[in-house]
Amino acid sequence: MIKRSLEERFWEKVDVRGPDECWIWQACTNEWGAGLIKIGNRKIRCAYRISWELHFGPIPKGKQVLHNCGNTSCVNPSHLYLGKDLEERFWEKVKITGPDDCWEWQAGLFDVGYGVFHADKETRRAHCVSWEFAYGPIPSDKWVLHRCDNRKCVNPHHLFLGTALDNAQDRKSKGRNGIQYGEYANNARLTNAQVLEIREQYTTQDITQCELAMRWGVSQAEISKIVMGKSWKHLEQKQAKYGNNARRGKRGDRNNQAKLTSSQVLEIRKRYAQGKITQTKLAQQYNVSRSAISAIITRATWSHI
Numbered sequence: 001m002i003k004r005s006l007e008e009r010f011w012e013k014v015d016v017r018g019p020d021e022c023w024i025w026q027a028c029t030n031e032w033g034a035g036l037i038k039i040g041n042r043k044i045r046c047a048y049r050i051s052w053e054l055h056f057g058p059i060p061k062g063k064q065v066l067h068n069c070g071n072t073s074c075v076n077p078s079h080l081y082l083g084k085d086l087e088e089r090f091w092e093k094v095k096i097t098g099p100d101d102c103w104e105w106q107a108g109l110f111d112v113g114y115g116v117f118h119a120d121k122e123t124r125r126a127h128c129v130s131w132e133f134a135y136g137p138i139p140s141d142k143w144v145l146h147r148c149d150n151r152k153c154v155n156p157h158h159l160f161l162g163t164a165l166d167n168a169q170d171r172k173s174k175g176r177n178g179i180q181y182g183e184y185a186n187n188a189r190l191t192n193a194q195v196l197e198i199r200e201q202y203t204t205q206d207i208t209q210c211e212l213a214m215r216w217g218v219s220q221a222e223i224s225k226i227v228m229g230k231s232w233k234h235l236e237q238k239q240a241k242y243g244n245n246a247r248r249g250k251r252g253d254r255n256n257q258a259k260l261t262s263s264q265v266l267e268i269r270k271r272y273a274q275g276k277i278t279q280t281k282l283a284q285q286y287n288v289s290r291s292a293i294s295a296i297i298t299r300a301t302w303s304h305i
């Protein structure tokens with residue numbers, strides 16, 4: 001028997017239609033509807049990625065192939081595009097002017113005025129990310145400071161590393177001592193008093209971890225560790241009276257893990273039910289994991305609405 005080429009085997013499983021229509025994979029798919037094809041003896045690959053490669057050549061390392069039609073079972077190469085990498089995504093949010101000017105962040109800001117950048121699973125301060133792109137990882141005992149005193153600025157030439165002492169002096173000289181919390185810090189950016197206040201606010205106010213993260217200019221993961229007592233453990237004892245009891249049993253958008261509001265959840269279910277969008281796409285658009293979307297749709301979570 002003559003071995004057929006991959007290309008031949010591939011296209012016989014596709015319902016090829018007009019150039020602008022979705023070309024739906026007719027053979028087996030994974031749980032998100034993406035077509036699967038067997039390569040050689042063992043390897044199983046996503047059909048849309050193969051479609052990309054058959055048309056445009058090898059996918060650059062680490063790049064994702066995405067659908068602009070939102071239909072994961074589609075393999076029409078004109079509906080496929082390469083996902084942007086982190087640096088690309090970062091710089092498209094920055095207004096870059098002259099080399100000595102402030103390059104201001106054009107997207108969301110923390111309440112304290114720094115840019116917010118969602119990198120993979122973390123929420124980061126934009127100027128710290130910029131420093132890392134330019135100079136490498138930030139040492140854990142150092143803070144990224146602005147020479148230009150413009151918090152929106154991410155021009156790496158306006159940023160420098162300082163110690164806790166530099167930070168304190170800088171803050172004092174700029175007359176903001178003690179007012180803007182953790183403003184120059186990168187890692188150990190909160191004080192004991194602030195950590196206690198965060199725990200207090202979380203226990204006594206109707207506020208989510210995300211909202212606290214925005215209020216204090218740190219990541220949601222960091223807030224989570226603080227309120228769950230996983231970090232700043234030395235402060236735990238005093239706070240024992242608060243515990244998590246006050247929060248227990250809360251559901252939906254006041255749940256301590258919630259990243260979405262009730263109306264967003266309803267919107268997600270509605271859009272998915274209309275069949276025009278995949279779970280993956282929804283996950284990207286609402287900035288949550290695909291498993292979170294799946295749980296919402298199957299009502300494993302948010303079952304009360």
Ligand SMILES: [Zn+2]
Binds near residue numbers: 022023070079
């Ligand atoms: Zn399509």
Ligand SMILES: [Zn+2]
Binds near residue numbers: 101148154155
């Ligand atoms: Zn600047």
